[in-house]
Amino acid sequence: MATQQTTTAGRILVAPSVILLFIWMIVPLVMTLYFSTLHYSLLDPDNVSFVGLANYTSFISDPNFIAALINTLVLVVSVLIISVCGGILVALLMDQPVFGQNVLRLMVIAPFFVMPTVSALVWKNLLMNPDSGFFAWIAHALHLQPVVWFTNWPMLSIVIIVSWEWLPFASLILLTALQSLDEEQKEAAALDGAGAISYFGYIVLPHIARAITVVILIETIFLLSVFAEIYVTTSGGPGVATTNIPFLVYKQALLDFDVGGASAGGIIAVILANIVAIFLMRMIGRNLEG
Amino acid sequence: MAMKKSTRERVGITILAWVVAFLIFFPILWTFLTSFKSELDAIAMPPKFLFFHWTLENYLEVQSRSNYLRFASNSIILSIGANIVGLIIAVPAAWSMAFAPGRWTKDLLMWMLSTKMMPAVGVLVPIYLIARTLHLLDSLIGIGLVLLLINLPLLVWMLYTYFKEIPVDILEAARMDGASLLNEIVYVLTPMAVPGIASTMLLAVILSWNEAFWTLNLTTSAAAPLTQFIASFSAPEGFFWAKLSAASTLAIAPILILGWFSQKQLVRGLTFGAVK
Numbered sequence: 001m002a003t004q005q006t007t008t009a010g011r012i013l014v015a016p017s018v019i020l021l022f023i024w025m026i027v028p029l030v031m032t033l034y035f036s037t038l039h040y041s042l043l044d045p046d047n048v049s050f051v052g053l054a055n056y057t058s059f060i061s062d063p064n065f066i067a068a069l070i071n072t073l074v075l076v077v078s079v080l081i082i083s084v085c086g087g088i089l090v091a092l093l094m095d096q097p098v099f100g101q102n103v104l105r106l107m108v109i110a111p112f113f114v115m116p117t118v119s120a121l122v123w124k125n126l127l128m129n130p131d132s133g134f135f136a137w138i139a140h141a142l143h144l145q146p147v148v149w150f151t152n153w154p155m156l157s158i159v160i161i162v163s164w165e166w167l168p169f170a171s172l173i174l175l176t177a178l179q180s181l182d183e184e185q186k187e188a189a190a191l192d193g194a195g196a197i198s199y200f201g202y203i204v205l206p207h208i209a210r211a212i213t214v215v216i217l218i219e220t221i222f223l224l225s226v227f228a229e230i231y232v233t234t235s236g237g238p239g240v241a242t243t244n245i246p247f248l249v250y251k252q253a254l255l256d257f258d259v260g261g262a263s264a265g266g267i268i269a270v271i272l273a274n275i276v277a278i279f280l281m282r283m284i285g286r287n288l289e290g
Numbered sequence: 291m292a293m294k295k296s297t298r299e300r301v302g303i304t305i306l307a308w309v310v311a312f313l314i315f316f317p318i319l320w321t322f323l324t325s326f327k328s329e330l331d332a333i334a335m336p337p338k339f340l341f342f343h344w345t346l347e348n349y350l351e352v353q354s355r356s357n358y359l360r361f362a363s364n365s366i367i368l369s370i371g372a373n374i375v376g377l378i379i380a381v382p383a384a385w386s387m388a389f390a391p392g393r394w395t396k397d398l399l400m401w402m403l404s405t406k407m408m409p410a411v412g413v414l415v416p417i418y419l420i421a422r423t424l425h426l427l428d429s430l431i432g433i434g435l436v437l438l439l440i441n442l443p444l445l446v447w448m449l450y451t452y453f454k455e456i457p458v459d460i461l462e463a464a465r466m467d468g469a470s471l472l473n474e475i476v477y478v479l480t481p482m483a484v485p486g487i488a489s490t491m492l493l494a495v496i497l498s499w500n501e502a503f504w505t506l507n508l509t510t511s512a513a514a515p516l517t518q519f520i521a522s523f524s525a526p527e528g529f530f531w532a533k534l535s536a537a538s539t540l541a542i543a544p545i546l547i548l549g550w551f552s553q554k555q556l557v558r559g560l561t562f563g564a565v566k
Contacts, residue, residue, distance in 0.1 A: 010386035017383040031416035093519035107315035132333035228502035231522040270412035277407035
């Protein structure tokens with residue numbers, strides 16, 4: 001169908017996007033790779049030398065790296081579990097024909113549109129502050145000792161905040177998937193006298209399995225890069241209790257001015273993200289065929 | 291579930307649904323309420339729900355003390371400006387990919403998507419150094435360019451999925467009638483493409499407005515948008531909850547309203563068409 005004229009025009013039209021993205025991603029990535037083999041500190045920019053893989057070995061053998069890696073995994077996995085399991089429940093609930101359904105949906109999706117710095121600071125102060133926060137009041141009302149969230153449970157606090165941000169996303173995607181469930185299938189299940197649990201297990205879950213996978217993969221990509229929430233609440237502390245890989249790289253680059261070390265950390269982050277990305281790309285690519 | 295339910299069950303589900311939605315929404319509601327309190331009422335124990343002296347002073351103070359409007363206008367300029375330029379680049383690309391796909395179109399799309407999966411820290415160091423060398427740190431041009439580039443793959447993808455839904459027959463009919471490429475674009479394609487372009491723009495604006503890795507790392511004051519302004523409340527002096535709440539309400543209200551209009555596009559955009 002495409003004529004010679006249109007394909008040439010097509011190439012010209014696509015070119016700007018491709019060139020820009022190429023400059024944006026490939027060039028800096030190659031630079032990161034190059035920097036990662038250098039001894040290069042911004043505090044001493046004249047003294048640059050090639051050190052091979054030394055940055056990688058020192059980054060990986062740094063105890064902070066292991067801590068950050070574990071923190072990253074804890075954060076990603078906990079938020080995934082909370083937001084996906086919670087998201088399924090919320091989506092099922094929002095799929096019910098209840099009074100004021102539309103308003104309910106708006107309320108549930110709202111947290112996703114809140115900028116990360118706002119959610120983090122609102123939670124840290126208005127809700128989680130151990131003296132005058134809302135949770136402290138609940139604790140008092142129940143005659144319990146208020147939890148000193150960010151001192152005693154720093155990672156849990158971050159997990160809660162980030163889960164609140166991502167639960168709406170999971171709910172919305174899963175709700176969309178639920179809504180495409182065939183009415184006839186629902187009725188057939190009802191006629192066969194399927195109970196709620198077998199209905200969920202045999203009809204609903206298989207139907208939304210693909211959407212769940214997509215949610216998990218997309219959330220993982222974003223959760224591997226959580227930054228602002230940590231930046232404005234704990235700055236990675238106390239100690240390195242809430243330092244994840246992005247924050248560690250940021251610290252090394254912009255606070256310690258160690259270009260070489262931070263670049264090695266950046267490359268490690270890229271490798272981690274790519275492991276997930278490959279699976280996601282395959283799923284989306286399969287969709288593109290159809 | 292379509293199964294018949296007793297009235298009691300239905301009332302129960304309704305109440306449960308409202309309780310859950312309320313709990314999820316509560317932090318936003320609480321921020322909104324706190325923004326109208328005095329600083330003393332804001333930290334009152336037990337908390338004051340509705341019966342406090344309502345005041346607008348926090349909103350006035352946020353503006354007079356820290357020039358809220360400058361940050362807000364930076365946010366507006368960046369999120370709208372960057373994405374208008376983005377659309378100018380992305381629309382032709384998506385158009386040609388959807389209507390005149392070449393042998394490499396699919397690979398190109400996948401490659402564009404893959405750039406979106408690259409974690410920002412992977413390129414933080416070179417981008418920071420380049421921006422510093424070119425004097426683009428804390429400049430609207432610098433951060434605007436970054437916002438444009440991180441959204442570009444999403445723009446192309448979303449537009450592509452929308453354009454794909456425009457029936458090709460219509461284009462062929464126009465071609466048979468002797469419409470030139472330009473005529474085809476102006477009279478046939480544009481009217482059908484506008485809704486898709488609008489929703490793409492909407493989602494892109496929302497994402498740029500809330501972007502908080504590059505805006506925190508590449509801006510400090512002159513070009514700083516609202517994300518950075520709110521972050522300045524992380525090390526405050528004295529009472530600040532009511533002011534933080536007022537600033538937060540102002541920062542999230544416009545985007546919340548836009549967001550509510552764009553739920554459907556959000557699903558399509560953020561899953562790259564994998565869930566519709």
